[in-house]
Amino acid sequence: MDEDTPVFAIAVAAELAGMHPQTLRQYDRIGLVSPTRTAGKSRRYSMRDVVQLREVARLSSEGVSLEGISRILALENQVSDLSKRVRDLEHTLADQMLRASGRLVFAAGSQGDVVPLRHGARAQRRTEVVVWRPLSQRAADDDGND
Template structure:
């Protein structure tokens, strides 16, 4: 099971969050937390939904409006997705660099920027090396 597995009916999710089930229905209507639905249209909450609901309760207790909370959660989700994308791109770049050694274009060191031939190493190990993708 993952955090995205719908497990909890609304009464259990409300109890886990310390909220009333009607509050969860309202949050669903305004889009703060959108649980999955069964074929019979009943709500099923995941562990991630419960964590979001707890965050909603915390922000609400600090005086943040529901619209502000919606925006905060949206930005947190967007940030998480972007971080995952950056990690994927870094991994892809590292794999490409490792599979094609010797593709240095230039290096920057105390002497300034110097051009390097494929396979040539800069004189100092502390130099900044930029790679050119093919």
């Protein structure tokens, strides 16, 4: 059983949420928290519904209107759905990368940039010569004693 399984009758859900059953019916009518219906049309609430009912009670006690609560819940549900979609896409991408031949490997370039490499290839090394002189020697050379 997961948090989306509709198992609680309205009386149990109301008790778990700390509300009157009539309040749950009202919230269902206005679409704030909509439980699943059985074949006989009775309401069945999931644990997620109970958590949302508690959130409604908290927001209401803080003075947020029912319309505001509805919008907040809709946005929270959207964020939750999008987060799940991102996780699914990340898993799909990871699976594709593992199965793809000629996978790319990434290395850090000399300037901190990301350099893509084919699997088994090495990054090219820079071979320039850099001459370094201490600051005191450069100052003496710049005094015109050339």
